[in-house]
Amino acid sequence: MSASNVTGRLLRLNKTQKLSAAGVSAVAAAALSLSLVPGHAEAETEPQALSAAPVVFDSADSKQARAIQDSLIEQHSTAEKLVKAADAAKAEKAAAVKEQAEAKFEKAKKAKAKAHAETESHESASHANRSSARTHMYANNLDGWIRESLDIMHEKGIPGTYEGLHRNIIRESSGNPNAINDWDINAQNGVPSIGLLQIIKPTFDYYHVPGTPHTQYDPVANITASANYAADKYGSIDNVDSAY
Template identity: 55%
Template sequence: MFKKSHSRALTKRHKVAIAGVATLGAATLAFSAVPGNAETTTSEAASSAKVAYSSEQLKGLRSDVTEQLAGVSLQSQAAEAAAAKKVAAKAASEAAAKKKAAAEAAAKKKAAAEAAAKKKAEQERKAKEAASRSAKRAVVKAAAPKTYANNLDGWIKESLDIMKSKGIPGTYNGLYRNIIRESSGNPNAINNWDVNAVNGTPSIGLLQIIKPTFDAYHVSGTPFSQYDPVANIVASANYAADKYGSIDNVNGAY
């Protein structure tokens, strides 16, 4: 008996096969009904025997029906295989679609991550550049040399900045007061009449310092000359700090 799912597959050929089976059954019954002593039967029985199938005919009919049934079975199997193949193809298509969708989603996520990383890197680069420009401006600003007037006021102010960086005590008033007393503000002043001059080491410059003292208390970064106003002031203030605590404590010849 065929499964319900195959009921729709009963084609014309299926019907022929079923009819053949029925005919075969009927013929078999007819052949069995013919008596062995056909010669003693009535004329009506003889007439019936003539229309009955012979054993050869029944064999051929049986073979044909068997072939038809085999064909029906093959068609049914083919239909089942085609249906299974269709289902498998659909499943494969759906799996491929899901895989494609997943790949697209992953690609979008990766692209978004790369874009975010690129944006962050660009922001960091700009921040570094801004910091670098700021640092360069600060360096340029710090490196800009401070200018001083080329006069007594400018010499004292420059000397005070150097003294501050070297830790040498002294004030504007202390320097100015001693300079005016010693040289009247003349960086080229020289004493050729005191004991130092007699000994060959005359007092020179704004604070009238002798060469041995200048050499001993010279401050690095200033010219090595007693006639240079700034070098003279700083060396003299350095000497006064060592001997008197500060140039401010000097109120006469030192």
């Protein structure tokens, strides 16, 4: 290779591939000396042409650009990790809040069920006690039902007299606790009047007196609920002389 060829090749190199001045001189000198060796010179072997590729050195700009790129990649990776960690923490917090809410709901549900069971047990016990008391203290007939109802009404502050209750019971049901009105407007609306004082279920449920059975067919429950309703609407069952 001639010195002119080496020089021409160096001129074609781009900026990032240029050799240092010392490297270029060394390579050119070596190539020139090999090309000028006489053909008849004594040598053990024929001279070999250079085959190594030129060494390329990265410029300062290239190194800086690569460093910036590596830094950006690292920052992006770190940002992704932070976002994932934040999302995971948010999801974990939401799951914890949901779990606490569900636990609170279950606790309230159990407390409500327990309270309901205790109330039912208390009412059952009261009913059993009243049934027992009725057997021993009150006759199981209209007179006994009215007298027991009057005692409960007095205890609960519900006005009414024996005469007022008896008079309205006879007019409404003739003293039959199982009497049902199946023809009036209430019956047509699906809520027939039932029992001694012919009370409909919505009214019975609203004015039911605690401690008595929750059924319109029970004589004492029917009388006390009806008397409670009459007291609210008319001042007392004694003031009722017709359908109410």
